[in-house]
Amino acid sequence: MQDAVATLEQLKKIAHEFADEREWHQFHTPKNLSMCLSAEAAELMELFLWVESKDSLAQVEDKKEAVEHELADVFLILLLFCNRTGIDLAAALERKMVLNRKKYPVEKVKGKSAKYTEYENS
Numbered sequence: 001m002q003d004a005v006a007t008l009e010q011l012k013k014i015a016h017e018f019a020d021e022r023e024w025h026q027f028h029t030p031k032n033l034s035m036c037l038s039a040e041a042a043e044l045m046e047l048f049l050w051v052e053s054k055d056s057l058a059q060v061e062d063k064k065e066a067v068e069h070e071l072a073d074v075f076l077i078l079l080l081f082c083n084r085t086g087i088d089l090a091a092a093l094e095r096k097m098v099l100n101r102k103k104y105p106v107e108k109v110k111g112k113s114a115k116y117t118e119y120e121n122s
Helices: 008-021 030-046 053-062 064-085 089-103
Strands: none
Touching (some): 053 064, 064 089
């Protein structure tokens, strides 16, 4: 399965079936899944610990399989969270992007990395 052909619904089904086969849904509370999501994201970050920012892209190439595994773990937990809570991730992203476009107007933020509060009145 590839990004270009996989639907989010198909991926959510794969995640659901994986947990279902193991009878793990009983443990999948929003609290536990949110904590697990953070832990998995930390495992991804650990791959870049002590690597200079300028070298981080090369680190992806050097540890590509490990990076892919950690990203997949993060995505799996995100899908399980959405399944458990009934959140439509695509719709949530679409709504959030409307807010982000207002919060980060191109004419004020293009090419800048400062936090939005630092350019809010400029």
